[in-house]
Amino acid sequence: MSVQAIATRTERTAVIHPVWVRIAHWINAVAILVMIGSGWQIYDASPLFGFTFPRQIALGQWLGGALQWHFAAMWVLVVNGLVYVTLGFVTGRFRRKLLPISPGAVLADTKAALTFKLSHEDLSHYNAVQKLLYAGILLVGAVIVLSGLAIWKPVQFQELTALFGGYDVARYVHFACMAAIVGFLVVHVSLALLVPKSLRAMVAGK
Template sequence: MSTTILNEPAPTTAAIAEPRAILQPVWVRVMHWINAAAMLAMILSGWQIYNAAPLFDFQFTRALTLGGWLGGGLLWHFAAMWVLVINGVLYVILGFATGRFRRKLWPITLSGITSDVSQAIRLRLSHDDLSRYNTVQKLLYVGVLIVGVLSVASGLAIWKPVQFHSLTALLGGYDTARYVHFGAMSAIVAFSAIHILLAALVPKALRAMIIGR
């Protein structure tokens, strides 16, 4: 009795390939989207509050405000503030504790900034390796973290100028603190616009922030 030996086909490269590495861990993804929602609510409600006492000779259109009136804007602003602050503090703690900040945001060198800015201007800055940030990205992320702290500090000075009188004085007084807060908000909006533009240009980065891979 003859025995027929069936030769199984060798597994393809795709079949034996290891799963793609996790680029964005779960805690980063969850906190990123919580932060995005809270920041959007704070910006839109902040514009509603601004319209009640403008600093400059313009107002934001009602279509881009949240709250409907000053009191509603304040309620939304304070609610989103607590979410943003708690989420932000936890993010910073985990960023240092897990070593993510050290791996992703360090080092930042002058030569690296010069080189990457030059390539970015010429639209030659590569985004192929999503596991690492280029120097421009590092600088933007560190900058927005600093601006975030400044935004919270100036917000506290405006909210409770008597209780936080030392902080208010450090920022140049109540009126100056309002300008500082507006400037910090403007910087965050500019960062968000660049962030969204890059996500549109590099969709795999957005996919990684959704599914991790």
């Protein structure tokens, strides 16, 4: 067997994403989609800007129904997210996958991506752009949960609400985080479609 054949076979059998990562990933995916759709319906009841989301892409049909979907998905997302983040730190996966991140590497990989020269051969390692995006989305996830709590219980969590600058500002922060997550999902799904083996790895782990 040639060296190249051995390397190819090793790549196919090597575990890229352990079981807990795959389970948490797909639970998060469903919960986030439910929260975005129901969040759009909640937004439509009291818009922040001069537009509303079409009912065809919103979830819940009305404010009460949207709130029920939103809170149900919220608990799933929070519990699953806590498990994912805890295991990410305990197993050292975050340290191995997301660090280090240097500005020079991010700029170089961004240039390579824009010129379609960024390699996706080794799925076991993230490039600098992926590291930045994944680390950033974890931070956005924390902020959107905290701002959501500030909106949900502004009296009970008045210190948290005040930290965001008040109820109204917390709503804008929450919306901005939602927009960032939607943008991340667009890029994430697009790359998965462009590099199908990355999707297979998140399903099969190898």
